[in-house]
Amino acid sequence: MAVSDQKELRPSATDAFDDADYEVVERICPGLRVEGPPEDLAREADTRTDPVWGHYKTIVLAHAGKPLHRWEGSTGGVLTGLAAMMLATGEVRFVLHVKACEEQPTFGVSTMSFTEADVLQAAGSRYGPAAPLTRLTEALDLGQPFAFIGRPCDLSALANLSDTEPRIAELIRYRLAFVCGGPTVSLDIDRMVRNAGVDPDALVSMRYRGRGCPGPTTMVTGDGTEVNKRYVDFLDPDGGSWPMPFRCKICPDGIGEIADIAVSDTWIGGGPDAETEETDPGTNALIVRTAAGCALVEAAAKAGFLTLGEEVGPSELNAYQPHQHDKKYAAWARLEGLRRGGRLYPKTRRLRLRQLAEDMPRAFNEDQASGTLRRAQALVPEIVPPPASTCRRRSSAGACGACAGAGD
Template sequence: MDRVVRSENCTGCGLCALLDTGLDMTLDPAGFSRPARIGPSTADDDAARRFRAACPGIRVDAQRPAGARRHATLGPILQVWQAWATDPAVRFAGSSGGTLTALAAWLAETGEAAQVIGARAASDNPRRTVSVRIQSREEALASAGSRYAPTSSCAVGGAADADSAFIGKPCEVSALRALPSPKGSPPTEPPLLLSFFCAGTPSQNATDSLVEGLGVPRDEAVRDLWFRGHGWPGRFTVVRADGTTVDTSYENSWGTSLGPAVQWRCKICPDGVGESADVTAADLWRADDRGYPDFTPGPGVSALIARTIRGRDLVLRAAAAGILTVAPLDIDELAAVQPLQRTRRHTLAGRLVGTRLAGGRVPRFRGFALLRLAAPRLRETFRTLRGTYRRRRALRLHS
């Protein structure tokens, strides 16, 4: 675990704290969630084996579930829809179409899941984001909307239980999908895994600086904070103690403050599209000819990708029950409006090689065909390699 953290390959997923209760996930000075020793280790050799098999700072494997075809940049595909929550209140609260919120509420209310692991603003300090157990519609609505901040949802007790449902970042979902059963125990199913397209985890410090830049001092208590939602695409909004609000656009909050502050491991991520999930949600942007988003406010629409038979069954049953409104979607339409995900995967080989040449360590990424994706783009890949080498080498020399 220490080697993963020292090499900056830690995603902050919390898997290590799930396997060793003597660990807790805390914010480090850079504002990222990292394991800290709070008590004697409860890990044994089997916990170490399970950690090595599943920690996304050590390895991530591309998925090939039964019946799915593989898209070069968006992972395994069984069926794809444009979708939104049928309930207008849920659709309004969500970051795009409210689909994951609707599924969380439905799974909790029907008892299909004993609990749904998710994330929401901390009740005592909404600047912070915490992982939570969702067991009602009200709790699902309270957790609606993206949180562009560190969380470690794998560390929640029961996160790996087969009767749970789990909504998390692709790295968290990858860890739970890959986690083997304890030695001597029969193989068990992972929880129902739901994820979303992810551009990386920004530092908590970036959120704090953004709030301060909007005129709210760091020592002032706030009533609420959301990054998106309350309409599409939503605005970064801070509700002060007196009920007044300050806000800024999604483009400004992510593009200027949060996006540039993502942790290093996210910059070498092979899977920002949640391909280890049963179902993955994504923004279905309206886009210009270059594929870049049009942020004109309107009703949110998600894309939903069923990656497994279990995931397809969930979406179809939710649609039949009136929880989701769905219509068929061509996967290439979604790929066309996700330029960041395409570019990251196409140039990742260059970033990995540049890191290694600069003396850094990288996780093992298997089955993503990164060299094949890079081959038609050698000039761009080499520029990425060279830039990564220079930046990583400079960091090592000054550390």
């Protein structure tokens, strides 16, 4: 993965791809293939299913049991606490996840955490580009059990690769996800940094969230100047929409349906209250989807790494994550618009998208389909053959949708 002229991560082939190489990409890339959990999970006696939120064992409020983990984490510190617990108890040897990138401070970079100190160094959300699976081969080659924490699309890539890579099932003991609203486009992050009075090229470190819920966005420059902005003021100073890649706008699974545990913010309406964000200690909602996830939560609570609250349900998740609810209902129509226009789009299975679309008015589906195609056409209005060093093959309608929709 290389940084493009637009400051985004893009795949770059080290050698020319042939058709066999591209067929591998088609099978693995989560921009082209996104599937829900196996059907046998739904048949388990203690599994419940919601049309929007998918299969789950339980949904429970929780926060990290250790005050430091809760403070350093981006919401309630649950993922930080779970990672620390798995290392402390020997459940896994290390955790593959993301930390802040030193060379590109607004970016995230793949890392392997072997100690609690490593985990704490990586705590806090990363809103810029990140590719946590770039060290997957290195992690697998260690031959030791580990856990993975990432976006739902990263988990889709793991699941797709596991068809031909048996070490994934053998070595990855837990797959944890955060409910993902989509990363922020790098050039928009630079704009936000400038709005905060900081030169993006002068940054040496950046922390988006943490040390509170959501905590301040902290920027440090090479001369030691530190600028702190409230989260809501940094990300949304003008009250505009969240800037994200096109691929994220058509995402059929932002909720981690194949995770053992998916972790969500719990802000009513989908965003923090500006009046209380400085005093909110942070609480997560845990969507526990598998028996392994249940066992992990129970062990973490028993060991003091998690403090469990009340059990909630899909209606509460709809209140915490209304954008996820709405996007799930719109996903089928958005993908259908790309299909009609001959564009590449993620092929999906076991995500109930057609079922949800059938509950919506026909006019809504048509509007979503046509609007999505218009946006894709605006991104790439005409077909330009790709350089030999990038994508080997394009459809008649454009490039692979994994790289921000109609990008390379």
